[in-house]
Amino acid sequence: MSTPAIAQKEPGTGPTVSKNPAGAPVVIVVPRETAPGEHRVATVPDVVRKLTASGHVVRIEHDAGTGAYYPDDLFLAAGAQIISSRTALFDGVRIVLRVQPPTVADIDQLSEGTIIIGFMNATNNLPAVARMRDRKITAFALEFVPRITRAQSMDALSSQATAAGYTAAVLGADNCPKFLPMLTTAAGTIRPATVLILGAGVAGLMAIATAKRLGAIVEAYDVRRAAGEQVRSLGAKFLELEINAEGQGGYARELTPEEKAQEQQMVSAAVARADIVITTAAIPGRRAPLLVTKETVATMRPGAVIVDLAAESGGNCELTQAGKTIQEHGVTIIGPQNLPARVPFHASQMYAKNLQSFLSLLVDKDGALVPEFTDEILVASLLVHAGEVRHAPTRDLLAGGK
Ligand code: NAD
Numbered sequence: 001m002s003t004p005a006i007a008q009k010e011p012g013t014g015p016t017v018s019k020n021p022a023g024a025p026v027v028i029v030v031p032r033e034t035a036p037g038e039h040r041v042a043t044v045p046d047v048v049r050k051l052t053a054s055g056h057v058v059r060i061e062h063d064a065g066t067g068a069y070y071p072d073d074l075f076l077a078a079g080a081q082i083i084s085s086r087t088a089l090f091d092g093v094r095i096v097l098r099v100q101p102p103t104v105a106d107i108d109q110l111s112e113g114t115i116i117i118g119f120m121n122a123t124n125n126l127p128a129v130a131r132m133r134d135r136k137i138t139a140f141a142l143e144f145v146p147r148i149t150r151a152q153s154m155d156a157l158s159s160q161a162t163a164a165g166y167t168a169a170v171l172g173a174d175n176c177p178k179f180l181p182m183l184t185t186a187a188g189t190i191r192p193a194t195v196l197i198l199g200a201g202v203a204g205l206m207a208i209a210t211a212k213r214l215g216a217i218v219e220a221y222d223v224r225r226a227a228g229e230q231v232r233s234l235g236a237k238f239l240e241l242e243i244n245a246e247g248q249g250g251y252a253r254e255l256t257p258e259e260k261a262q263e264q265q266m267v268s269a270a271v272a273r274a275d276i277v278i279t280t281a282a283i284p285g286r287r288a289p290l291l292v293t294k295e296t297v298a299t300m301r302p303g304a305v306i307v308d309l310a311a312e313s314g315g316n317c318e319l320t321q322a323g324k325t326i327q328e329h330g331v332t333i334i335g336p337q338n339l340p341a342r343v344p345f346h347a348s349q350m351y352a353k354n355l356q357s358f359l360s361l362l363v364d365k366d367g368a369l370v371p372e373f374t375d376e377i378l379v380a381s382l383l384v385h386a387g388e389v390r391h392a393p394t395r396d397l398l399a400g401g402k
Contacts, residue, residue, distance in 0.1 A: 026363060027057045029093045031086070032064040035100040037337065039067035039344035042097035042118060044352040045078035051356070052079030055367040059083050059093070068344035090114075094369065095362070097355050099348075101125045102132070102139075112136040117358060119143055119156065120383050122394040130398055132384040142354065144381040144391065147249065151377050153357040158202045159350035164339035165206025165280065168307045169195070171339075172276035173214055175325075175332050177303040181215020192217050196274035197236070198267065198291050198316060199281035200227040203309055207278045208236045219270055222281075223252045223263070241266055252283055260289075267291050272299040279316035280309040285393075292317040294328070302330030311335030 028051060030043045041064050043051075048058045058080040062072060072082045083089040090109050096102070098118030104127055110116070112135060120141035122129050132139050142156040152158075173180055176193060183190040195211040197204045200222035208231060211218045218236035222228075223245035228238040241263055247253030255263060271277055271292055277300075281289050288310035297306070297319055308320040319328050320335040327333070340347040361375050373382055382390045389395040 025055050025057045026094045026367065026369060027059065027092050028095045028097060028359075029059045029089055030061065030064050030097050031089065031106070032061040033067075033099050034103075037341055038100055039341045040099045040348045040351060041065040041068045041070060041344075042099050042348075042351065042355060044068075044070055044349050045074040045080075046349075047352040047356045048075055048078040048080045051359075054363075056363070057081070059089055061086070061089050065348070068348040070345075070348065095359070099351060101128055104128055104131045107131045107135055107137060110135065110137055113138065115140070115362070117142065117355060122383055122391065123397060126394075126398055129384060129389060129394055133387055133389050133398075136387045137384060138382070138386070139384040140358070140378070140381045141383040141391070142358070142381065144383070145358070145377055146380045148377075154354045154361075154377065156351055156354040159354055160340040160347060161202035162206045163343050163347040163350065164309055165203035165278075166210050167339045167342045168203065168278045168280070168309050168336070169207045169210035169214065171334060171336065171342075172211070172278055172305050172307045175305045175307075175334065176276050178275055179215075180211070193275040194219065194273060195276045195278065196220070196270050198222075198277065198279040199310075200224075200231050200238075201280060201282070204278070204280040205230055205234065207280065208234045211276070211278075212236060216276070219274070221267060221270065223255065224250075226250075239266060239270055252281075254283060254286065255289070263291075264293070268293070268296040268299070271296050272301075275301065275304055277304070277306045277317075278309065279306065281316050282310055282313060287314040288316050290314075290316065290318055294318045297331050297333070298329045300329065300331045304331045306331060306333045308333065308335050309339065312337055 051058050060075045060080045060082055062082050062084040076082055093114055096116045101120045102116055115138045117140045120139055145151050145154050178193045179190050180193045182192040193216045195216040195218045197207050197220040200220045208218050208220055212235050219239055220231045220236050221239040225244040226246060231238040245253050245255055279291060281291055306317050308315050308317045310316040311320050311322040317333060319333050322335045323337045325334045361378055362370055364370055389398060
C-alpha cells in the first residue's frame, strides 16, 4: 500500500497535506456501514457520476447502498467500481466517505495520510480518535462544520435533522389512535388531533411542517424567541414565555433554575392537552434538557404519544428509554435512535450532496487535493491530522482519560 507523505505545518498557515502524485486521480472509497440499524450510505449514484466525471476514481464496497435502495448496478452505471474485499477497497485510497464514525478495526486498515470524512461523534468514540491520531489519519467531523451561509450545502447536521423531524411526525401519527386531520363524514365529525413540538430547531420545524400537512392543530415551543417567527410562518401556534435563551451562535443557552420552573409549568399544561408530543430540545455538548416529567406524563390523555428525539442524549422526557417504545399511564413513549436511517433513501441522498459539497473544498478544479487545509470550514471541522487531535475539547477529553 502506498503511504502518502504528510508535509509539516508551516507557521501561520493551515495544516498541510501532501499533493496527490501528479496526474494521479484521487481514489475515493465508500465502505458499507456496519453499525447496527444503519441503512444509510455516504454517497449515491448521482454524486458518483459527478465525481467520476471530474476524474476521480470511486470505489463502493459491494452492497454498501443496498439498505438505502441504491443497488450496486446503479453505482456501476454511474462509473463506480464495486469492490467485495476490504483489502482491495482500501488499497491506495486517499479519501474515505462514511456516515458513522470508523471503528478501530477500520482505521487499522488505512495507510497514514488517508482522509476520512463523516460524523465522528468524537466524545463517544475516543479510542477511535486516538487510533486515528496514532496512525496519522486525517479526519474531518461533519458535525463541526460551522453553520455559516457558505457551509449550508455541507450542513449534514441539518439535512439529517430534517429527515429525523419528518420521521418523528410520521412515527407519532402511526402510533396515535386518532386521525390527525379534521374529518366531516356521514359517520360524524372528527376533531383534529393536537400535536405539540418542543424545540423548534431544524428537526422541530420539519416535524411541525409534517404534522401540519397531516392536518393536525400544531403548537410549538422553543427557548429561543427567534424560533417563534419560523413556527408561526408554518401555521403553528408558538407558546410564549417571558424568557429569551438564545445563546452564542444561535444555539440555546442553559436556563436558570427559576426560568426552568416557569418553563416546566407552561410546557406541562401544553403537554397535558396534546395527542402527540414530539420533543427535539438539545443544547450542544450537554445532556438534553428535561421538559416532560413523569408527573406530567400522568396528566396526559390515554392514547397520547411522545416521540422523544433527544432519547440518545438523555431524553427530554423523564420516562424515555433510548431505543425502546414503552407504555406508561396509557401513554406511548417512543425513544427512537438514528431516525434518519428510517428514511435511508432520501437521508443518504441529502448526506451525499453534503459530502460532495465538502469535497469541493478539498479538491481543486484540476482534481488535485488542496495543498493546505486553510479554508475556515476545513479548519473548523478538522478533528485529527498529522498525528495530532486538532479539536481542543476532544484533545482535552483524551488527555483526561490517559
Ligand atoms: P439543536 O438540535 O441544538 O436544538 C434543537 C432546538 O432545541 C433548538 O431550537 C433549541 O433552541 C431548542 N431548545 C434547547 N433547550 C430548550 C428548552 N429547554 N426548551 C425548549 N427548546 C429548547 O438545534 P438545531 O436544530 O441544530 O439548530 C440550532 C440553531 O442553529 C437554530 O437557530 C437554527 O436555526 C440554526 N441553524 C443555522 C444554520 C445556518 O445558518 N446555516 C443551519 C442550521 C441551523
